[in-house]
Amino acid sequence: MFSSIFMTFAITLMYSTPLAFAAIGGVICERSGIVNIGLEGMMSIGAFTGVAVGYYTGSPWLGFLCGGLAGGLLALLHAVASITFMADQTVSGIAINLIGPGLSLFLSRLLFHGATTTLPVPKKLPKLINISSVNFNVDITVLLALIVVITAWFIMRRTKWGLRIRALGEHPAAVDTLGVSVYRSRYACVILSGILAGFGGASVTLAIISQFTPTAISGQGFIALAAVIFGKWRCSGAYLACLLFGFAQALVVVLGGGNLIIPSDILAMLPYILTIVVLILFVGNSSAPKASGKPYQKGSR
């Protein structure tokens, strides 16, 4: 009994961590006024790059870092399209979601002898806590994610950058007239969101599993996006939402392992169903950043 409670707790943290990285990235990006549905693609490329670098260098930490960079690079593409060229942000995000996994598979075939699944990394990221007697282990990434959440929360609430990011998503023209560059600030936010999503992806493949598979990232980016919305575009809210989704995943694992009569396929749908239910029930229409999704054109008339 105790062991399954510990296990549920551990799995909740484990699954919510990649989501938390990506969701915080999503919050920052959307608060600056750019819709980022490309989190999924950015997580995928991060997941692959993390493993590839980790495998060839033997250092999981270097892999983790490069995973973030890869996500940031893909986000740069989104930024160029949606900020400089004022493309539709949803369409650009969909493109990112197609490019991310596609590019990962392509590179995987190139680097791992034609296989879409990479070889496992020699060393995973270390565990923070590991008590095998009660099935309780916590990855170091859990702590990192928590630090990211708290730092992001502090920046958004207390610093001038946070104030400006929040203003950008509401009324970019106002920010522009105060002498702050809308383009540059938004670029920074979008790229940062990509880096965080990349960390999220890498934390799946370097902490939870140890290799990249085509299904390593399957919908986590979208769940993170749902967490952004469910968390009402706040860091704290988004993190709590991630914990909830992580908990749903933990239930899948814990209940699936028992002698329940529910087929495991149905059970596996739980996190996704929860996403839809939560979005229908709890999200009002008032809290989205007002200027989100609208390209900003200086001095348009």
Place this chain on the structure above:
Amino acid sequence: MEISKDYAVQMRGIMKSFGDFKVLDDVNLDVKKGTIHAILGENGAGKSTLMNILYGLYTADAGEIYLNGEVADIKNPHLAINNGIGMVHQHFMLIDKFTVLQNIILGSENTNKFGVIDMKKEKKRVIEIIKEYNLKVDLSSRIRNISVGMQQRVEILKALYRGVDILILDEPTAVLTPMEIDDLIDIMRDLVKNGKTVIIITHKLKEIIRSSNECAIIRKGKLIGSVKVEDETEQSLAEKMVGRKVRLSVERTPSDFGKDVFEVNDISVRSIRGIQTVKNLSFKIRQGEIFGIAGVEGNGQKELIEAIIGIRNVESGKIKINGKEIQNTSNLNVLNNGISIIHDDRHKYGCILDFTVSENMILNKCRQKPFSKNGLLNDSVRDKFTDELIEKYDVRPKNCKNMRMASLSGGNQQKLVIGREISNNPDLLIAVQPTRGLDVGAIEYVRKTLIDLRDKGKAILLISLELDEILDVADTISVIYNGEIVGTFSNETADENKIGLLMAGGKNNEKIG
């Protein structure tokens, strides 16, 4: 005039084009330090563009700017602020969800080396400025919860917080009540007394006469001249602005009222947020009467209009046209019962900018014969009808029927919308801010059209935020405040000061005068 350090701003030979259209053509401007300088011109004359260039939002194609006698290169607003220039835009640049204090410090925050804002220190600094210039405002309120007049103060505070010496105000009185306008003029005088220079962009003559020392007049992108305001009258300024003789107030003869046409009886309406914004409101309109409702924005006008035209349900009460109840039916039913409306926001409700002019003219007629038959539109009937409207309402250019609505000027768009609504031959015409954003010539035309319609025995409901318009046109004037009618006057007995007071929530001791 020589370049000299007695002048806060001097602009020389400013040129600016948008595409092929020359917005500013060799404009010079001299603003003396420590004065209030007005820039007068019709809509589209280029006055806002000129000031946007001074503030660095646009770059001039040619020309120089001198500040205090020295040449300045103002490429962006950041440099403008560094050079001591601040601007309060016509559409406020405020963030609704932020507090007043957050809005003031945004972009110029005082922080420690980690970027953390010291809110206490900021608050102290802002309070000092508030005291110095007597600009009372609650720093912890959120922008969306304070009045437009207060929001304007926040904008002025924003500029002062950045230590500007020159403050540009773009159409500052367009959205204010008469009392708020008085306050603003006091604030401007306080600013000048403290050594600041104020430039106001406006097309309202009365306020220039009351507030400014000098006035530059711009017509079609050219500087017509700079005048000392004390030598001018409203009439002389208007003629210089438009370039011909104009009538500032329309000629209206007393009307013979006929029988009651329209009645609103004790209605209450809730807004989209569920707040009761119209409370037990009643009035009647007779044939041949223009019934004006004056009031500051957000006092229930929107919900009242929506209830009348059938797009919002009333909670209680009745709305009757020719004795027939129409409340809580449908928009189509209201239209079929002889009510037409000219919306205040013609871009949002009045027309479809990407459609052609002739398509716009049949928007509310397309299901009627002869405009359509068996579900098929008849283009030749439509075009003929459009040509008639263009002719009758003097729309320019004459051959615009196949042009996009967006390519016409605001005045011509409005003429078309008004023409279309009047062609419905309504028993009641609702006109909401019908002259919003129009220039003097077009305003004259629209008001005259309304009065002509009244003389034909129609009933008109005029809802406007501009008290001058209501005083000028309406036979009966009611004031709406907080969802209630707080006073009703006949045009002859209406007193501007008293109405202004009621609009701002003052008490009325007398009933119909």
